[in-house]
Amino acid sequence: MREMTDNEQRILTLVGADGPLSKRDLSERGRMAWATVSKYVNRLEREDILERTGTSVCDRHLGKNAYLYDLAVRAPLFVGIDIEYRTSRVAHVNLRRQICRQQVFATPEIADIEELIAFVHGLYRVELEAQDERTPPIAGVGIGLPRWLVSGESDLFLKLGERLTDLFGVPVRVENNIRAYTLFVLSQLRETSFLVVSVRNGIGAGIVSRGRLHRGETGLAGEIGHITIDAAGRQCRCGKQGCLETIVNQRLLCEKYRVATGTLTSGCEEDVASDDCLRELFTAAHQGAQAALTILEEAAIPLGRSLATLLLVLDIQSIYLVGRFGQHGAVWIDSLQREIQRNVDPGLSFSVHYRPLDDDGYLLGAASLVARDYLDYSILAAPEVSTRRR
Ligand SMILES: [Zn+2]
Structure with a gap:
């Protein structure tokens, strides 16, 4: 396969999102000259990447029907x-x-x-x-x-x-995985700079700046789960102690909830960290249960501080929190937002949103x-x- 030019990428992206489209549609939506669109559409059609799927009723500029183009059945x-x-x-x-x-x-x-x-x-x-x-x-x-x-x-x-x-x-x-997932989020959002922060058994962040995924020099960018919070804390899988993800993670949130509700029983390790248990915690918090709210508020402190550091370093204003928290995941946003605000320049504006994890996104x-x-x-x-x- 040859490399696509920038104009071809624009054409394929627009057709993939909103196709079938005429050359005129592509020229207007992609802000490209008609001759440029025509040249590349013809080339993509010859290569079996685009195909004609009919005609638009009327192209008002040309005063006649125009061919509509869509991704070809044989598109890669x-x-x-x-x-x-x-x-x-x-x-x-x-x-x-x-x-x-x-x-x-x-x-x-x-x-x-x-x-x-x-x-x-x-x-x-x-x-x-x-x-x-x-x-x-x-x-x-x-x-x-x-x-x-x-x-x-x-x-x-x-x-x-x-x-x-x-x-x-x-x-x-x-x-x-989280950087891969971040590209999925990028394809869905109409935003060009944001962070995706995933809280599962580990914590990771994907960074998109001006439409580009940031990976760092050696692929380490976004490893916020390994920011040291308590140097004397628990052993982390990275070899250090007291990393953020040893203090906040899906399993610990569930464990605390089970202890608080008196439903922690031995011999059900898997169940402790189950998605059901996590959803239960967020639903209880949404309904105003104090124990659940306290667990989320306490967890928001180390997580919010780490996110504040990231915002100060990267100067990005949108954070998408991703996890298997169910439909009431947004109940965590307020306490996170408060903790971040406490730890950044008071004039800095930012927003935190919750997105339920979509397995196909990976x-x-x-x-x-x-x-x-x-x-x-x-x-x-x-x-x-x-x-x-x-
Ligand atoms: Zn670590």
């Missing part, structure tokens, strides 16, 4: 792979950011990068075997995985991407790691307006 697909500690999922994702086929596999014990490569190779082979002459070509593979799946490698993501690109013969990009986001060569999500965002108060 992307493979998205989401690897978690227990299960891994593989999906075909199209340029409309839809999941076409999805399979789930158990994740084996993985000791080092070689075993990880062998596992991913196996997943990819399954996808290739499912291909036939009618299936569109695979244009790339995007993979999201936990940073600590294999320890002792500096920039595991980059290394893995290079090795797998050689092995598969198509571009392969790898990031941690797969779609992983696929976006490569699909973004074809799509430019930032053009869907409203023009950037400075709302800064100083």
